[in-house]
Amino acid sequence: MQKKYLMDFTEGDAITQTFLVVRSQLRTSVNGSYYIDIELCDKSGKMTGKFWKATRDVFESFAPDDFVQIRGTLEKYRDNKQLRIDSIIPVQETYVNYADFLPTTDKPIEPMLKKIKDAIATVQSEPLRALLQAFFNDPEFVAQFCMAPAAVTYHHPYRGGLLEHTSSMVEMGLGMLATRTELDHDQLIAGLILHDIGKIEEFSYDRAFRYTNRGKLIGHLVIGADMISTRAKAIPDFPQEPLELLLHLVLSHHGEHEYGSPRLPVTVEALAVHHIDNLDAKINAFEQIRRNSADPDATWSEYSRMFGRSLYLGNGGAAAES
């Protein structure tokens, strides 16, 4: 029998299994007793749970990023799944492997990485190609780049998500370059590959995904620009214009000031990267909402704060409800 993961269970399933703790809070319930509000994950995804028989001792027996053995039942809370927990027992780290418990892309890493490396090989400009190689010939960078998520909760929120997102954008970019000669091939490829690299420092992801202090204080746009500047300084005589255009592209790729871009795109390649990014992220975000919907027959999703509206999940178009 194949092992079931968190997202494979459905309403009513009894569950006895080990999970990684993302977040845990001791709260006072409205009848005055304690309960634990916990977020758990394994490689299939995240879920919240409630342990009603909590004591302060149980609460203090584990911490975020620990593993716990959970016994309970999967229920539905509003339209999302939630665990009703009967017992929580800490599990020693020696017996488990973090990587098996963190949400991870379901696409193989190597082909995605190869797609990026092949794209680097098409870059004609020597300094830009050298810059890209400086990153992708550095095993430490590559390891992080292949492991980082693209976001904590929004789009591609799983290990390998940054790689998957970047690789998918590179593919679209190469398709566009085939017919659109007005785009500068090298700037576009370099921009697509490097636009989000700051995320490897914006998040921590060796345990449950979180923003780092650095990520919250500085943000992945400026972190990424700094990473590029630093590597470019190490390349003798790196020409000023392509570097400044690339930094501009990274800093402007959110497209609008209100989304945290200190500059707005002024090159056609920066515009293109911004819109390809948006397209790929929105499609993936939609899929996250579809996947996480507790009711497989729901025509409409719960209200999504990210989109500011309820989304149409289809499933035959049963009667909608306001």
Added chain:
Amino acid sequence: MQKKYLMDFTEGDAITQTFLVVRSQLRTSVNGSYYIDIELCDKSGKMTGKFWKATRDVFESFAPDDFVQIRGTLEKYRDNKQLRIDSIIPVQETYVNYADFLPTTDKPIEPMLKKIKDAIATVQSEPLRALLQAFFNDPEFVAQFCMAPAAVTYHHPYRGGLLEHTSSMVEMGLGMLATRTELDHDQLIAGLILHDIGKIEEFSYDRAFRYTNRGKLIGHLVIGADMISTRAKAIPDFPQEPLELLLHLVLSHHGEHEYGSPRLPVTVEALAVHHIDNLDAKINAFEQIRRNSADPDATWSEYSRMFGRSLYLGNGGAAAES
């Protein structure tokens, strides 16, 4: 003794009565047991209730749009009324009549409909009058138009609300036409009567009021424009300009893009319909808030999301609280 309806009860009243189920959800309470969060209505309005002794069996014994016999007590939750339910028993449809249980305008239908038909008779343009008659000589359309609410929760959220809103706007329009010769009589009257007709397909209202899929995907502005186009095509040689102006008026009557109008009013009649609509809707919405306030002595309403502020209900102006 006269029968009391949902909105007639006050805090502390014991209630044993049949209601229509608007919405029902089985939830896990914070002590881990089930409870049912239910919304009920009768012709006087809607109210939420909580049934703390819920079981999954009770929950599955009825569904939205079913009737249930409720025993419980009316309480106050924040500043709204709420039912604390002691028992819920399904009631067979044969014994009750939907119409008696849906909120309904307290104004008689016929005089309001007559006001609209009289206004149609004042339209000089033959094609516009023919278009209006095509709608109002069609018994099926008239039946729906007289039954539809003007909104699910905002203004005139009761059967006959669309008719009441339209009739009231026609009355204001006729008053204005008496002195303002700069307004085109026929465009204004046709626009006032037809601007909201798309709502008969945007909502379902033979049971508890809900948005239809069509309503959510397309919206009453475009639905209404489509209904007008379709009827106009059936009238030989319908002149292009007045039709396009009327479609424009319907599409632009929300006045601003942010309220879902694909066009902004560019004719004086479209401007007038937009502002008369706003005036009539806001006054009615205020009254809904006043009516639904649980505390008849409250000087200020609860925070209203629709208005984005708390409203002054008066009642002698006791000390306000922040």
Added chain:
Amino acid sequence: MQKKYLMDFTEGDAITQTFLVVRSQLRTSVNGSYYIDIELCDKSGKMTGKFWKATRDVFESFAPDDFVQIRGTLEKYRDNKQLRIDSIIPVQETYVNYADFLPTTDKPIEPMLKKIKDAIATVQSEPLRALLQAFFNDPEFVAQFCMAPAAVTYHHPYRGGLLEHTSSMVEMGLGMLATRTELDHDQLIAGLILHDIGKIEEFSYDRAFRYTNRGKLIGHLVIGADMISTRAKAIPDFPQEPLELLLHLVLSHHGEHEYGSPRLPVTVEALAVHHIDNLDAKINAFEQIRRNSADPDATWSEYSRMFGRSLYLGNGGAAAES
């Protein structure tokens, strides 16, 4: 032969006539010579003109609010009328009368004033009626109220405009009170009559219309509230609640913070006055644009900054141009 006024002339007409100077500037034309850019008015309206043969002496021979004898031709500049001036000669004030040269409502004053006074008589609340009478029994106030425009350029920008606007709003309000018992008759009538009285100090209008310093620094909302406070203090034992509601109504009647209201309407009467005001102002503003369009056959107006778009003037719907 009847006298023709500024707005009666059409393109190509030769004009020799006396006008009031609204604004006058000596400018250097692009061939380096001087020209005078002047704005003139008579009771029919305002128009700009250009005097190409200007000298500094001619420019200094008159000032704003002086009268000048103009000889020239009416031309079209973009879609507005403009005077091409051949000579400008100052005219002594003794020979003319300001009142004849300022744009003035074409509706008789007395019936409009009577409508307001009749409405005051319907007010049941003694203090509110006394307050209204304190204003309308004061000949100086009445003289100003009947002379003030409702705006410098936007809506009702002519002497008597404030009276016309107020009277028209009172009429609409009385119509609404006939059927809507949820509105407080006295608050609504007092609010409609007094909401804009601050304009008598916001503008100066014994000469060409201008904002006063007080108008620019404080604005008619707060000026109006201050006028009401002052008069109410003179009435013994004026009750606090209706006064505060009335002040609130005046301060909130622009409806949104961005239009300069320090408070947003929280009473149904304040909401009603706001929307009635908007409706009456927008219809009149549309008519100003229609009237001032130089081309009587134009289907679309010039771009209107006030509305943020071009308006549909009709006239048979000739081919539109982007």
Added chain:
Amino acid sequence: MQKKYLMDFTEGDAITQTFLVVRSQLRTSVNGSYYIDIELCDKSGKMTGKFWKATRDVFESFAPDDFVQIRGTLEKYRDNKQLRIDSIIPVQETYVNYADFLPTTDKPIEPMLKKIKDAIATVQSEPLRALLQAFFNDPEFVAQFCMAPAAVTYHHPYRGGLLEHTSSMVEMGLGMLATRTELDHDQLIAGLILHDIGKIEEFSYDRAFRYTNRGKLIGHLVIGADMISTRAKAIPDFPQEPLELLLHLVLSHHGEHEYGSPRLPVTVEALAVHHIDNLDAKINAFEQIRRNSADPDATWSEYSRMFGRSLYLGNGGAAAES
């Protein structure tokens, strides 16, 4: 042993002490029983509490602004402190003193008041100085001015807060005047001292702080302007320009329409007061958040609605969490 106040207790402390009731609500808990949601304060600050064993009788045994003897334990709810209450017993007012129970500035009143009076003495303009003295020689005004908070919850939300805020701003203004000769000394000093005086009528603060009806309907900007107008009228021949500039400054000191200013600053002194106000208020508001954080080791605050983000509280910069 020194007496401990509400904000001195830490998680886990048992508390038996008298507090002032700010707000009290009887609610139905999700297991169907009653509980009381209460807000309490003493001079050190405010805190919410929950009394799970509530009955309707207990709830009705006291009201807001009464004193109650509380027995319970301090717990943490999310990142804020909260009381879990075991008993509530009303205490008679004769035995306690309101002033001891309302949050109060920890800075001595006299030096702050003296700073303001000294600043008044530097005003050269006779009428402006007379105006300021009219306020600060009036014992009733001074008493209220020294007692009022600067806000109910935002910045300086304690008795004496208005004085502390004003005094601190005056100090900054005097510092700036030392080097910036482009600022009008008298307007700036008068503006700094009077800009917020309307708050003495916007709030009530002899009991727990609340907005008055007048405060909600009119707001402290217009109330303040009215107070100034009234005092100025009592000074013979008060010149018009400085008065209008001062009124303008008060009305515009929120800087933007969206923050409720009916006018935007057009004098350099009005600009300066607006920015000094913002600076002083924001720093104090940050400190309120830091003080009220339940976890003294937290690196980041809870999400702050006022700032629209989580704030960095420091404490060594432990790992951040999204």
Added chain:
Amino acid sequence: MQKKYLMDFTEGDAITQTFLVVRSQLRTSVNGSYYIDIELCDKSGKMTGKFWKATRDVFESFAPDDFVQIRGTLEKYRDNKQLRIDSIIPVQETYVNYADFLPTTDKPIEPMLKKIKDAIATVQSEPLRALLQAFFNDPEFVAQFCMAPAAVTYHHPYRGGLLEHTSSMVEMGLGMLATRTELDHDQLIAGLILHDIGKIEEFSYDRAFRYTNRGKLIGHLVIGADMISTRAKAIPDFPQEPLELLLHLVLSHHGEHEYGSPRLPVTVEALAVHHIDNLDAKINAFEQIRRNSADPDATWSEYSRMFGRSLYLGNGGAAAES
């Protein structure tokens, strides 16, 4: 020698050639004489010109959509090219062909049309494929679809622009469908092909491009939805859900209310079409700005109102100017 077109000329070139009149206005110059402000085009693009020796007779000798023989010199005005005209002589329509004078895509029509027809063939849903064929088997529709521009001035503002834009988007969509199985192939293809068809009625393009009245009053989103509804009604038993989703996609494809979409995208295909549309349009718009820049060496474009900023045109990155 090859014929030169309008966009081939450079500063200083003498030009004697026939052009099509887009727009013509008689204006009074600042020295009081007439001049004609004219917009001309041929198939290479549009340009403005000034004829300083204008008389009313010359002005009235031709009209928009007439052909004129121009003699003049190409100059630079700000950073755009402009014609200084020495003579304007009307040319009879018999001697010229409109199609030669309207800006036209430089890509061949047939391959682009074939790409769309091939995509239609991949649609599996019978009714959707029938709907698409109903359009593309109708020679009159196809003729208009291949001739229409995608905009008057923004992106693809040339004959065949709509086809070029649609075809390019279909290509991107097919590329995405290869790897993204979460997208509904048929909805995406149908949406990409039909989303902008309303433009064939929004503009007139048999002469110089203009908005039609219908285009201005109703807009291409609702026009396109109406065209689809009408064709779908002619197909027996067209299923409701895919039709409503397709109408939703067309109505929502501008992505935001503020860009005139009455609905916001709620399906993943509607989101995808919106973002692909944006990407293709922005890249083309950038190219229009690059092409129309008068100075081939400029590093920065003039301020672009469409983008709200100046764009980086490159060319070696000479010193920027503010």
Added chain:
Amino acid sequence: MQKKYLMDFTEGDAITQTFLVVRSQLRTSVNGSYYIDIELCDKSGKMTGKFWKATRDVFESFAPDDFVQIRGTLEKYRDNKQLRIDSIIPVQETYVNYADFLPTTDKPIEPMLKKIKDAIATVQSEPLRALLQAFFNDPEFVAQFCMAPAAVTYHHPYRGGLLEHTSSMVEMGLGMLATRTELDHDQLIAGLILHDIGKIEEFSYDRAFRYTNRGKLIGHLVIGADMISTRAKAIPDFPQEPLELLLHLVLSHHGEHEYGSPRLPVTVEALAVHHIDNLDAKINAFEQIRRNSADPDATWSEYSRMFGRSLYLGNGGAAAES
């Protein structure tokens, strides 16, 4: 007789003097002849001029950043001063000194620089003080820092403006630190001194002030953060937290995303720097408008695009004009 500079001349003055060319454009006037639109400066400020007798030869005889001998008359254009030029003759650079011709602070450099250095000496944290000294012990940095303007046109738009702005802010900060112990002294001082240093690369100012490409593509916030990162890396074991807080402060000091800050202030020191910056900049910007007003008696300024309104310049409060 003392030499007069550009800003010393008044309307009507004949001028024969050498100026530096900021900007120069050859334009076609509306009578078809050429004219030169030129911007000139000397150390007192900038002014535009028009040379009506232009030829292409004259235009090509000089370029921006050259010196020209101007003969002409000072006139008023709208409410700004403008030169009417009679002749333009290029002047060789050998005879003049750029520094004499660029607008320069009228405050002595040394005391302002000393104020900053004294503040550095108060910093207790060794690494932060070392970082500040790394900048201020570097003669090249200091030279640029003392020469750079704080903006091209907005506030402190003159050589030494950055120093003057920074020094003035440091002074305010020191004043605040005297009483506000909640502020971190070292972070605040370091932040005040370094927040704008990116401007030394954002602008070029050895000739007329312009944005550099780097300035436009990247902006002074990110440039400044990069300068700080680079210097900090050269200091062994620079601790991470204070560096990230300082970078955060620099990146967030515009306070809002819409003003180009990629992060919003989350520390109290970042909030303080933002508001002190705003205060100092707005006061200076107001003074620039007052200084550049052509009419010394004007009560109101021309409409200011930066402030979005007309400002009150005072001067006795003569009658305002709309």
